[in-house]
Structure formats: C-alpha cells, structure tokens
Amino acid sequence: MAEEIRLNTAELGEKAASLRAGQRVLLSGTCYTSRDAAHKRITEMLLRGEKPPYPLKNAAVYYAGPTPTPEGLAIGSCGPTTSGRMDPYTPRLLDLGLKCMIGKGKRSPEVVEAIKRNSAVYLCATGGAGALAARCIVKAEVIAFEDLGCESVKRLELRDFPLIVGIDSLGGSILV
Template structure:
C-alpha cells in the first residue's frame, strides 16, 4: 500500500492561485483568510445569475467556496456548527465555476471526472474537511457575514473569515487524488 505524506502547510486564501499549484493530494493544510459558503440551492441560483449575465454576489476569481450551511451562532460566537456537505451534489455546476476563476473548493467525498478535469485544467484544488466535526471546524471561524440569498437560511451564501482551518488536499491540480 502506498504511503500518503502528511506535510503541514499554512495557506492564505489571498495567495491560493499561486499555492494551489504546489499542493499535492494528502497534504494537510491550515487555511486562513476569506472563504464563501454555498450549497446546492445557492449554486443553482449563482448559475442562473451567470446565465442571465448578472454579477455574482462575491468575486469568483481566485475564490474559495466551502460546501457548508453553518448553523446559527450561540451567544458570543460568530457561528454554530459548520461542517462540510457532500461535494458531488455541486458537480453539475463546478466545472463552469472553475473555468470562470474559482480556485478552491472545500467539502467531503469524491468528485466527478468532469470536476477532476476542470481542477487540473484550471490549476485549482479540492480540499476535504472532516465530516461530522462541524463544531470543531467552527472553532477556526472568526467572523461570518451573509452576502446573498438570505431567504435560504443556513444555505445562504456567507463570507467567512477563517484562521488555521484544518483541511486535507483531496484532489490536486496535477490529477493526484485521495479517492481511488
């Protein structure tokens, strides 16, 4: 059995365009900076906005999207639980978003061949967060702001500021993957 390396790398979201090319499947990453949450319903609306030629509520170029729906925050905290959802539900939209400049996604589970091809084509990266550990993941979130689709509740698009958010590179831009 092939041994997976577990190198720990600090990554800033503002430098994700350059950093993505150096990351390899199996790397442990501590991500800091701005990320956006978006799940199924939000992806559908974002795609419809693109179809109509409308400006998106956040810049897609060099963005990091987290497939999560944070729960309401308890007193004194920016967010409640914030664990990843199954990424494959966004696969129908992801190649288009990557081709338009999205640089990284965070979720759980394997991705389709079309998404893997788009990750390689666009020098992007797919990070995996630990499923079932949403309360632990929330400890890395410093602030939360709703930026679009407030009517979707926990599935609205939110801007998060994260610090040392623990992730594993699931698929790298060279085609390396943890999923076989």
C-alpha cells in the first residue's frame, strides 16, 4: 500500500507541483467551501474589481455543501460535490492563485490546462462518505453568502482529511 503524504494547506504553494496522480494525501489546515452558486458570485465580484471572500493565493477550495451542524460537532455531513459544475469558473480562479481543489469527478480539458499552467492540484474525496469526512473537520465558520444556506462559503479547519491526487500539476490523472 502506498504511503500517505501528510500535507498542510499552508504548504500547497511550494508542494502542490510535487504531488503525483494516485498519491494518497492526508490534508490538514485551512480550506474554503465553495460550490457553483458561490463560484458565480465570486466571479461577479472579480468582474466588478472586488476582492473575493477568501484569499485565492495558494488557497484550497472544497466543493462541498455541508448539512446542518448537529449539536456538539463542528459540521454536519460534508461530502464532495461534482467538480465539473465549477469548471466554467475554475481556470480564472487558478490563474488568480488558487492552488488546490477538492471534489469528485472529472474536469474539463480547460481546467486540466489551467492546473498545469499554474502548478496546481486537484484532490479527490470519496463520494458518499460525507459523515466520515466531517470527522476530519475540526472547525467550520460561514464567511460569505450566508443566504445560500448549505452552499454558503465556509472556512474549514481540516485534520488529516484523506484524499487522492486526481490530477497533478503535469496533467497526470487517475480519472478516466
């Protein structure tokens, strides 16, 4: 069995380019939830010359819309959503410094080219395992677009979140 790579999101700027498709990663640190409705709003903000709700430089974004938080937990079930829905917005965000995306499913050729161009990485989370994924989220806070409910933008603190490198910075991919 391949060794798991322990990685902190603060290291993504320097280490994303060294990850290879198929490697297993235990990710810790700060990331942000953002799905299609939030991506659309962020793109509109950028078009107006406004700052996005989180810094894009070397950031990690998790394509997820967590369920309501049960008493005593940091977050509800928090599984990945289909990443392809963010593809129309993703190349621009990568060009502005986004370093890591977490989700499930294939990406468009335009996104793969933007990943390569920006030495970024796409990490895959296990679909259907949102309750288990939530165990690796130690803190969650809504930071933008609260009106979107579960699709609001949240700042998450991860601890050993299990992922697989789906597409690496060279365009290598486990996705068929």
